[in-house]
Amino acid sequence: MTATDPSPGAFAALRQRNFGLYTAGSTVSMIGMWVQRIAIGWLTWELTHSSTWLGLVAFADLFPIVVLTPLAGLVADRYDRLKITILSQYLASAQALLLAALTFSGDITIWWLVALSMFIGVVWSFNTAARLSMIPNLVERRYIASAVALNSAAFNVARFIGPALAGAIMAIWGVGEAFLFNAATFVVFIATLMKMRLITDETSGRARAGMLSQAFNGIAYAGRHPGIGPILILLIAMALGVKPILELLPGFADAVFHRGIEGLAQLTASAGMGALITSIWLAGRGRMTGLTNIAMLSLIGSAVAILGFTASDWYPLGLAGCFAFGITITMAGTATQTLMQNAVDGHMRGQVMSLYGLVYRGAPAVGALVMGAAADLIGLQWALASGAVICMGAWIWIARRRDTVTRALEQPDPGAESR
Secondary structure (H helix, E strand, O other), X not given: OOOOOOOOOOOHHHHOHHHHHHHHHHHHXXXXXXXXXXXXXXXXXXXXXXXXXXXXXXXXXXXXXXXXXXXXXXXXXHXXXXXXXXXXXXXHHHHHXXXXXXXXXXXXXXXXXHHHHXXXXXXXXXXXXXXXXXXXXXXXXXXXXXXXXXXXXXXHHHHHHHHHHHHHHHHHOOHHHHHHHHHHHHXXXXXXXXXXXXXXXXXXXOOOOOHHHHHHHHHHHHHHOOOHHHHHHHHHHHHHXXXXXXXXXXXXXXXXXOOXXXXXXXXXXXXXXXXXXXXXXXXXXXOOOOHHHHHHHHHHHHHXXXXXXXXXXXXXXXXXXXHHHHHHHHHHHHHHHHHHHHHOOHHHHHHHHHHHHHHXXXXXXXXHHHHHXXXXXXXXXXXXXXXXXXXXXXXHHHHOOHHHHHHHHOOOOOOHHHO
């Protein structure tokens, strides 16, 4: 599909058998993941009532990808991406079962939460590189834009359903049952993964250089690329300035809005609804043209949403702010991932998409840690308002390069600018 081709249809990629299986299993698994994320955030707040600890637990979950990205991307380019994904699901299920056992026994502590969050962070480092680079291997090339957007839509369906389900499970039963539910959802995903096969092979371009030097080739490749490097800067701004707000929502729900676990579930679900609507719209577009402008628009929208969200303790405004965060984060994440998938050379896909995972998961770890510590000193609202400054600064920087970036990322021939 070229930049000017008509869209193949919002749900056309689902007619590709392997992608359809992947989407069904992945959606169930991600619902479980969101149930567990809400449970961990609330349990952290209950154990500590500290924004700093909320930031530290988020940091433990997200930071391993910063360290492991070069290796994870190389592994995704050298080895079977499907097998890596299956193995990671087994390990994640084991982590959820251990969390449930510790909670049921009463032995759970904040240090257990930090340690097990760091473990799953290591697992997701390899999982993210494998899964993101595997998606184009499940569909014909003309369906890539639709597949990436639909994958985002599935994630946001889970983001909408998961928090509401987490609130119900914890209110009726408890936190341990939420962890147990997550463990059960992995069974469904593993079953669908075992029925799939990759329809394209991107092994022919793999170099035989040393593992360390080859791992850092992906970073150098992205940095030299006239489109991928700048669009990663945009993603970094979103990841540092906006995504940490979602990690600190337990504190907002309790200390600012005074709504408890129900408020946390509603705020997170509101973000999920905004994200779901946006991802379905992007899936319906199904084309590359205009995605660079959409990504840039997300920065302006985020700055406005942050200022509104942090302006008062009026709960309806908080819900509206979270809804807007869902829109802008999805616009940035889906648009940048689609553009990178379109522009990257196939044999570098795992290494470059692991950088996407590094920014999208790793940068919020730093942001949550810094904002969480600052919130305990100056208050949640003032600490989080700094994200608006980050977004506006990034928009000014990338606006000066928009034409060059657009040509490099929306071109019909992937990798043409880099060859």
